Amino acid sequence: MCIRSENQSPWPGSCVHVLCPGPQDQVFRHATGRLVSGQSDRWQIVQSDVLVIGGGFGGLWSAIRAAGCGSTVTLVDRSFAGKSGHSFFAGGAMMVLLPEDDLDECIRDIVAGNGWLIDQEMVEEVFKGSFYRLKDLESFGMSFRKSGGTYLWTRARGTMKVKNLWPANATAGDEVTLLRKIALSTGLVRIIDHAFIYDLAKASDGTIAGALGAGVQNPENYLFKAKGVILATNSGGYRGHHLASELQGLGPFMAFDAGAKIKNPEFHYINMRPAKHEIEGSGILPAIGARWVNGKGEHFMEQYDPLFKDRAPVLKIVQAAAREARAGKAPISMDVEGITEEEREKFRTLQVSHGWMPLLFEKCAREEGYDPLRNNIEWKPAYECNKLGLLADAQCRTSLKGLFAAGMARTLGINPFTGWSIAACTWSGYTAGESCSRYASANDWKSIDFAGAEESRSRFMNPLGRERGLDPDKVVHDLQKILFPADVLILMKEGSLNKALDGVLALKEESLSRMAAADLRTLIKARETATMLLSAEMTLKASLMRRESRDGIFFREDFPEPDNANWLKWILVEKGEKGEMKFSTEDVPFARYRFRPSS
Numbered sequence: 142m143c144i145r146s147e148n149q150s151p152w153p154g155s156c157v158h159v160l161c162p163g164p165q166d167q168v169f170r171h172a173t174g175r176l177v178s179g180q181s182d183r184w185q186i187v188q189s190d191v192l193v194i195g196g197g198f199g200g201l202w203s204a205i206r207a208a209g210c211g212s213t214v215t216l217v218d219r220s221f222a223g224k225s226g227h228s229f230f231a232g233g234a235m236m237v238l239l240p241e242d243d244l245d246e247c248i249r250d251i252v253a254g255n256g257w258l259i260d261q262e263m264v265e266e267v268f269k270g271s272f273y274r275l276k277d278l279e280s281f282g283m284s285f286r287k288s289g290g291t292y293l294w295t296r297a298r299g300t301m302k303v304k305n306l307w308p309a310n311a312t313a314g315d316e317v318t319l320l321r322k323i324a325l326s327t328g329l330v331r332i333i334d335h336a337f338i339y340d341l342a343k344a345s346d347g348t349i350a351g352a353l354g355a356g357v358q359n360p361e362n363y364l365f366k367a368k369g370v371i372l373a374t375n376s377g378g379y380r381g382h383h384l385a386s387e388l389q390g391l392g393p394f395m396a397f398d399a400g401a402k403i404k405n406p407e408f409h410y411i412n413m414r415p416a417k418h419e420i421e422g423s424g425i426l427p428a429i430g431a432r433w434v435n436g437k438g439e440h441f442m443e444q445y446d447p448l449f450k451d452r453a454p455v456l457k458i459v460q461a462a463a464r465e466a467r468a469g470k471a472p473i474s475m476d477v478e479g480i481t482e483e484e485r486e487k488f489r490t491l492q493v494s495h496g497w498m499p500l501l502f503e504k505c506a507r508e509e510g511y512d513p514l515r516n517n518i519e520w521k522p523a524y525e526c527n528k529l530g531l532l533a534d535a536q537c538r539t540s541l542k543g544l545f546a547a548g549m550a551r552t553l554g555i556n557p558f559t560g561w562s563i564a565a566c567t568w569s570g571y572t573a574g575e576s577c578s579r580y581a582s583a584n585d586w587k588s589i590d591f592a593g594a595e596e597s598r599s600r601f602m603n604p605l606g607r608e609r610g611l612d613p614d615k616v617v618h619d620l621q622k623i624l625f626p627a628d629v630l631i632l633m634k635e636g637s638l639n640k641a642l643d644g645v646l647a648l649k650e651e652s653l654s655r656m657a658a659a660d661l662r663t664l665i666k667a668r669e670t671a672t673m674l675l676s677a678e679m680t681l682k683a684s685l686m687r688r689e690s691r692d693g694i695f696f697r698e699d700f701p702e703p704d705n706a707n708w709l710k711w712i713l714v715e716k717g718e719k720g721e722m723k724f725s726t727e728d729v730p731f732a733r734y735r736f737r738p739s740s
């Protein structure tokens with residue numbers, strides 16, 4: 142088995158092959174079976190060299206690469222790998238550094254757009270590998286938009302130089318479905334769908350040696366045993382938006398509980414969304430002539446971002462919209478009159494006709510009688526997800542031995558530039574797969590701490606035992622009421638952050654041990670809700686710490702200017718000895734980096 146790119150890498154040390162040739166006699170070495178003795182007889186044990194949790198871009202690339210390096214892999218997903226998570230719904234724009242592009246200009250764009258708070262070495266690696274992953278995808282059978290043999294590209298929103306390439310049919314759904322097939326075709330990857338992971342499993346020496354799961358469609362208690370584990374479950378959120386409702390931060394927070402460090406808890410992705418119906422386009426429509434307009438008919442973005450105007454980074458548009466609304470100039474609409482007929486047709490053919498978009502355009506017409514490409518409809522800020530993730534290095538190793546992180550479950554940056562996420566998830570999956578496989582080759586399976594596993598399982602099952610208690614959905618609604626007013630996470634200030642924190646702590650106290658579940662579905666919701674409460678506490682505390690603003694990524698009304706002297710730092714959180722959240726900061730290592738702010 143060998144799938145390789147034709148191009149040779151010009152960069153020393155970067156790997157060109159996605160799947161290295163394995164030994165001829167390599168066989169699938171999974172072992173499954175029940176332990177028959179004592180306290181562990183309830184576990185269905187699934188063993189492999191590498192365990193990947195999550196089947197989006199991060200997880201599938203991890204599995205493909207780990208298998209390419211010769212490891213046996215189990216990939217487990219709570220839904221259906223390759224057809225769930227954010228990856229399946231994405232538009233598919235992917236940043237790629239084409240051979241004629243200037244690497245430094247692209248790095249600088251991304252670094253400056255992240256307020257200088259991004260790992261520059263990682264950004265460089267993402268771009269360096271991007272063309273080779275593109276070639277891998279093409280060798281798998283994916284095609285990208287071209288004209289006369291040349292790639293068609295769009296400029297990523299909020300950047301000056303970076304290019305986005307698009308799948309020929311403008312949806313990432315086909316891409317992840319294809320990655321699933323490629324992973325399975327290696328013969329070394331087993332995919333177990335519909336298994337919900339609720340905790341990591343530790344070995345007796347404290348290293349990460351697997352994960353614990355519950356069958357969603359069967360009554361299995363899984364113990365996934367592995368030499369190395371890759372967490373690729375995406376980031377967190379508060380169900381603010383239906384496309385992001387799957388994100389609660391389960392993966393990063395189970396790693397936090399096991400001792401891993403979380404980075405960037407104060408940052409969020411809040412986007413503009415149509416007030417009545419979902420459609421995608423807050424980034425693409427302004428690129429083809431649409432403009433943001435307030436209730437008084439004023440195009441207001443130029444005053445907030447004279448350079449990028451309506452194509453400003455998304456959080457800047459959200460902040461501007463919130464300030465316009467507070468000044469009595471709501472509603473905020475997308476003025477689509479400036480889009481030419483030709484662009485409208487192109488958008489309809491490429492964006493609207495694929496994936497789930499046609500259904501939503503039809504719904505707009507059927508239920509409201511409007512066409513979002515012709516009528517100026519109201520848009521509002523909607524919370525998508527937070528940008529916290531596991532602290533991980535350039536090899537995607539977390540601070541816990543045996544645990545690696547890929548996709549948005551690790552910090553990949555703050556600014557949700559269109560196209561960056563898929564490029565960075567692809568890079569991190571590929572890298573984590575390779576690192577974890579190498580780690581697995583150098584280590585043996587360890588004996589699992591079964592007492593710890595049993596304890597974790599009974600903690601997870603706890604809400605099932607309560608006859609009466611709180612409904613997790615109700616707790617989430619109460620949490621949303623605390624977090625979603627504009628002065629909490631969009632236009633932050635000390636008073637409103639403290640008030641929200643008090644509310645979250647009270648809600649946590651009142652509900653954490655009182656949620657009840659009558660079935661597995663509600664049990665899972667109870668775990669998700671508990672995670673969201675922790676995440677909310679962490680984000681508010683971290684937002685209070687950062688007493689400054691960073692252009693386009695973080696805005697404190699009481700500290701509206703950047704404070705480069707004190708805040709070119711990352712906030713990190715780990716679990717303290719008594720289970721408390723222990724916050725610290727780490728300076729951005731500019732002595733090692735090539736790009737730095739001018740003042």
Ligand SMILES: Cc1cc2nc3c(=O)[nH]c(=O)nc-3n(C[C@H](O)[C@H](O)[C@H](O)COP(=O)(O)OP(=O)(O)OC[C@H]3O[C@@H](n4cnc5c(N)ncnc54)[C@H](O)[C@@H]3O)c2cc1C
Pocket residue numbers: 194195196197198199200217218219220221222223225226227228229230231232233234235236336337338339373374375376384385391392421547548549550558559560561562563564566
């Ligand atoms: C509508 C939309 C459009 C987008 N468009 C673009 C775009 O054009 N370009 C771009 O770069 N980015 C885009 N993005 C963002 C990008 O798609 C995501 O950031 C990226 O796909 C995340 O990949 P991931 O592998 O980290 O996570 P996901 O794709 O979310 O995968 C995580 C997987 O983990 C599984 N999982 C989670 N928790 C558990 C658990 N406890 N147990 C077992 N399994 C679990 C989930 O079921 C899921 O399959 C878009 C996002 C959305 C929502």
